[in-house]
Amino acid sequence: MQMKEQAGRIKSWNDDKGFGFIQPATGGAEVFAHISAMRGDRRPNSGDHVLFIAGRDERGRMRAEHLRLAGELSIDQPQIRVKPRAAAPDRKPRPAPKPRSRTAREPQAALRNPLAKLIIFAGLCGLPLIGSLRWLTGLQSFWPLLLYPVASVLCFFLYWSDKSSAKKGGQRIPENTLHLVELAGGWPGALLAQQAFRHKTRKGSYQALFWFIVALHQLFWVDQLLLNGAYTGNWLRGLS
Template sequence: MRVKGKITQWDDDKGFGFIQPMLKATSKVERVFLHAKALQNRSRRPQVGEVVTYSMAKDQQGRSQAKGVTFAGEKQLVKSARATGSWPLKVVLLFFLLLAGACWFGKLHYYVLAGYAGLSLLTFIAYASDKQKAKNGRWRTPEATLQLMALIGGWPGALLGQSWLRHKSKKMAFLRVLWCCVLLNSALLIGVLWQPAILQLLVG
């Protein structure tokens, strides 16, 4: 059942707030927890006083929380079971296959492959940690830190983190910056392949 309510509190830095249900019953109704991941339109930030429609759910502690939240005038979206598909995994696998091939034919040193693998693992762990912090209402990892990790070579881990963990996968401003980091890093890698002296300059 869909319920209508009004946002009475919102902390944009932490990504959560509370909704006061707008029920006709005279008895007092407790407010409902709202997390940013429950918003269907994550490109729009909630404002105190806005009216929303949502479905009721329970967290692991049995507390009430909103899900499938839509702003007034928006239609509820039906999410596909394969929302993001498997393309991020395919992209990452293809990238590492090409990277391994370049190492095999002597175009790159194997420590470049190891570096990408290590940075990707660290970036994936950072995404997982940030998602857990968001669930627990703890201090979040700065987005600039996640983007920097992607820029220096951890972007495969970022793609897998978004796909598998469903984290940072709907915020368009974040995604635009991430893909700029992917393109910049890829351009540098291509430059190294064509001009090995670039790599020697970077590593000293």
């Protein structure tokens, strides 16, 4: 049975010895945490908000079986679990650098290769926009031109809400709900939200289905614009 993550805060941490104690967000007794259970790209510090899976050691005492920083999705670096070298006796130890907050890092991450991402985004939106305008003028149907922006705004809000819940350890929005709104035309908003919030970008299974949905939309408009609905025409007539 998969154990559920709990939210908490590092109440105390001895980095030289590689252990500390977590105060669960729900209250109750403190939970022992050892650096060997830590996953992420840096060691924890006192005051950090974390997500952990609680367990018990051989003597029945509470301890964290798995530990990571709350809201931080990063590639695990095994070297963070290595005991830091002691400072030379004739040198004054340097103070540990202040960890940058998640909010301080996110804007920089969201701005990586902005021009390339803008070109890709515009290219992906090109076919749906041209197709929606063609439907508006030729078929007198405004639904695609209405669905894409409305669903995108809704999807952007859902991503923001899910990201906020992930940081606070609250109730998450089901991934199927996000994918359903993306399929309904909200994938442009989802793509913007993924970059703006750095959310759902590192989960391979989620990204695979997301890009499958984007590809479906592109293929639909290729058929409508270039092949005169040879493959999707009968399906659309069946819906009408």
